[in-house]
Amino acid sequence: MAELETFDNPHPQRDYTITHVAPEFTSVCPKTGQPDFGTITIDYVADAACIELKSLKLYLQSYRNEGVFYEDIVNRILNDLVAAASPRRMTVTGEFTPRGGMHSIVRAEHTS
Amino acid sequence: MAELETFDNPHPQRDYTITHVAPEFTSVCPKTGQPDFGTITIDYVADAACIELKSLKLYLQSYRNEGVFYEDIVNRILNDLVAAASPRRMTVTGEFTPRGGMHSIVRAEHTS
Amino acid sequence: MAELETFDNPHPQRDYTITHVAPEFTSVCPKTGQPDFGTITIDYVADAACIELKSLKLYLQSYRNEGVFYEDIVNRILNDLVAAASPRRMTVTGEFTPRGGMHSIVRAEHTS
Amino acid sequence: MAELETFDNPHPQRDYTITHVAPEFTSVCPKTGQPDFGTITIDYVADAACIELKSLKLYLQSYRNEGVFYEDIVNRILNDLVAAASPRRMTVTGEFTPRGGMHSIVRAEHTS
Amino acid sequence: MAELETFDNPHPQRDYTITHVAPEFTSVCPKTGQPDFGTITIDYVADAACIELKSLKLYLQSYRNEGVFYEDIVNRILNDLVAAASPRRMTVTGEFTPRGGMHSIVRAEHTS
Amino acid sequence: MAELETFDNPHPQRDYTITHVAPEFTSVCPKTGQPDFGTITIDYVADAACIELKSLKLYLQSYRNEGVFYEDIVNRILNDLVAAASPRRMTVTGEFTPRGGMHSIVRAEHTS
Amino acid sequence: MAELETFDNPHPQRDYTITHVAPEFTSVCPKTGQPDFGTITIDYVADAACIELKSLKLYLQSYRNEGVFYEDIVNRILNDLVAAASPRRMTVTGEFTPRGGMHSIVRAEHTS
Amino acid sequence: MAELETFDNPHPQRDYTITHVAPEFTSVCPKTGQPDFGTITIDYVADAACIELKSLKLYLQSYRNEGVFYEDIVNRILNDLVAAASPRRMTVTGEFTPRGGMHSIVRAEHTS
């Protein structure tokens, strides 16, 4: 996985929310080897550190040829972002495109 | 009914939600013999087990030639999924297409 | 008014919601004699009895040549459905099409 | 049927189009006795006469308790409007709400 | 301002909500003399009296050539409607069209 | 296949178009045995005969457990309808739901 | 009516189209005295002169307290704009909000 | 930054909300020098002072050639508006257009 970078929260005295929506997420299904596609939404309240956008883009791109299940993707992204930025609160949501006539949404939350 | 399968929840220590949306549900009206159509949405927090997607698809397909009322479909799906996966919380919603100028929505919830 | 029929709630041990949306409601304005049009939405938790769909359609159709005000329509439908099915909770909403450049929505709720 | 009225075209020297959209059309199915609902769109180039809006509304309302098939409704409205206003060109379109899981559109044109 | 009229609430024993949406509101900016446009939404629970629709339409039309600011319009309409109908609860919302690349929404609430 | 019925075109002297939209079409993939879903749209100018709606619904329903490819479905429906009603012109369109991340549309036309 | 102003077409050697959409048009119904509302769209190819935007806004505003029928509004605006700017081609469209459950569109074209 | 002006709240005795939506915000990325675009939404309950609309427009325009990060823009606007108008409660939201395949939303709130 590409390394996540952070920068100093310019307004740490206030609890404000930052949302990044990444509609160009793609990974590979570990069972069928077929590509999966989805939108990853990250919603958080920063503590000391904010997530740097370009490193987030590269981090998400590093799933491109990885074999991972939906349930795992969302929890792994949440764990990595929490480890990198120690936010006060963070939610990660993955909305995946239809497979076999069904589509799926996975959402996980971290509270400090 | 086709058998529902599960796999181990990869992140059981966290309460996160999984949603599957199946817009290609069809069954048969027990009164008129006419086909019914709808979207089934399953929304749950897994405990030890997650529902395996392919078996869910086959399970829902096994209603194709069954005669069932709307109120019954939603409650039976909920009962079967709860029996198979013992989720911490689960909601099943069925939104059915218009019949006689009216459409119907049925929603049932299970909390452990 | 056509008679409302019910059938036995197949899952009375669970509090689940049933919604019927009827976009083809029409009645007559008692003041002007002009036809009124709207969508009636019924949302309820059944107790022992569920409302039978065909009788509901005929019941709503029996307003076709009746002169009634918006505020009255919604409350009368609620009263009749509560009398017929004794639900645990029921909401009736009427959304009417524009008259004189304004449109109106009336919503009434019954809790047992 | 209520009588259609016309008024003098204020700009007869120019070929311009007039469209009236009536989304509150209702009649009765001659086979089942059930109400039908739809949107009637009238699109024409007036010659000497324009159709008066209030009489058009009352004319369309006079189908409320008539038993007519979709194919007939659209052609009859076209015939009546052509007889009343002798337009240079006229199209009548009826878009009807779903019955038995299908909806229908009928469109007829008159050219002088 | 045109006089607001009321009629007896036909179901005063029940707390139900009535909403009127008026998308054809227009007044004049007191600063520039230019016309303003917006949608006024009135949402209330009647006590003894309901607001009569035609008088409401005429009341809102009487702002057509009045010079008033957005913040004032919404509060004045709320005050006048409360004075006329003494509702149990009422909200008035004004959503105005863009001026100088920005649009504005003002919402005021009265609780008895 | 259920038999298609027709009735006499009430306005055979005029070329007018009739459109039926059937969003609840389902058949079975002959390769995988999995259900397929789609919307069938029939658009025609009747000659002596119009297609009877109820028989059309039953005809389309008789594909429910048939194994047919998309390209074949649309052409077969067109052939059967042309044989039954000898229209002056007819188009059949099938818009199918996504399979493997792609969706397909097939359209065939008959001119007499 | 406020006076329409023009400015020199900066690219008269090329046939290009200019469209102005004015969704805040209001006038008065000459029959009922009630306000009418609509969107006026002007679409033209300039010859020597382009229509100046501010004068167009004031011109359209001068209908605010005028009593005019829909068919007349569109033709009068077209005549006035043609007189002011002598365009190579011009279309004026008025789309009016619902009255008595119907809405109307009038479109007139001028070609030089 | 252009100076923010206020006017006396005409209804200070009531807690009502005022929302201004400015979809034409633009600034410059301090890192790349490239222009950024977004919609700024200001939602507040005035105390003694309301924000004057024209000065708000000019204030937001003064970011046009400023180099600022998303997180900073929203917090700086909130700080400046709170300093100018001392509202009872205020939220500022910035929704920015996609960069590198991701878009971002930042929301900050002030409560007195």
Add this chain to the structure above:
Amino acid sequence: MAELETFDNPHPQRDYTITHVAPEFTSVCPKTGQPDFGTITIDYVADAACIELKSLKLYLQSYRNEGVFYEDIVNRILNDLVAAASPRRMTVTGEFTPRGGMHSIVRAEHTS
């Protein structure tokens, strides 16, 4: 590139259109190495051969780690599909997601 397969056109005597829409296309920008995303639409009239869907999916997936420009992608897909199926007529359209605040569409057509 994965090999494209075809099957015999079941209705070669008729000119009918087949459309496949693939919204999960991804390749790599040859200049920046960054992933590109888009929707590829293929619209054709088959002659003797139809394109087999699964091989089309695999063919499009083989662009996943290829460096290609937008203009090239669309023309190469068209060339390859024409070579494989010799259609009577074919259009390929690529609609790509925004890069640097702009998005692009490329469309190429082959006629035999």
Add this chain to the structure above:
Amino acid sequence: MAELETFDNPHPQRDYTITHVAPEFTSVCPKTGQPDFGTITIDYVADAACIELKSLKLYLQSYRNEGVFYEDIVNRILNDLVAAASPRRMTVTGEFTPRGGMHSIVRAEHTS
């Protein structure tokens, strides 16, 4: 103005269309000094040269602090792009955001 760059058309033997949509265009009104905003769409058939995307972005950005009228913007962009790339055919469209309650669209075409 920033310089426009081109690259060799990789498929000059085929007439295919390339469309670039730039929704982040901004310039300054020469009359009021206020910023203008709009979407510029460029649609062309390349001859020997294709327009390079990054130089197009910088070219459009160089209007940011220029005072230009709508009619002029679209024709100037068309002239500059035609001079740079000598396309077989090109259309430039500018859709601008509302000013004074009206919005405008300007479209110019070049054919070689």
